[in-house]
Amino acid sequence: MLLELRRLLDLSLVFIGHDLAVIRQVSQRVMVMYLGRVMEIAPAAELFARPRHPYTRALMAAAPVPDPKLERARAAPALGGEIPSPLAPPSGCVFRSRCAYAIDRCAADIPRLEAAGSAQVACLRAAEI
Secondary structure, three states, X not given: OHHHHHHHHOOOOOOOOOXXXXXXXXXXXXEEEEOOEEEEEEEHHHHHHOOOOHHHHHXXXXXXXXXXXXXXXXXXXXXXXXXXXXXXXXOOOOOXXXXXXXXXXXXXXXXXXXXXXXXXXXXXXXXXX
């Protein structure tokens, strides 16, 4: 219904959700946030085909697989590290306490959105990973 309304009325919609399958269906562009900060913005097809931010990758890995046999057989993804408090987020990159790619600079610098293809990624090491 949302897709039809968007097409018929030439609407722009802001859809906020946590169900990646639904987001993939209804979105043209996707913005991924963590603790209130933008981690990645990309066209939906590109984001789902090639997530660039470590948090986006973790989200995609945690999404359930629609095939029950495959879902039961796959290893449960674990996002390690310390879960930060939204009331007192970490300095620098808010995802750094859970990021396998974090370096010392991540604690000091807040990453800005930088172009990566047709996406924008807020990661100090986006070009490397």
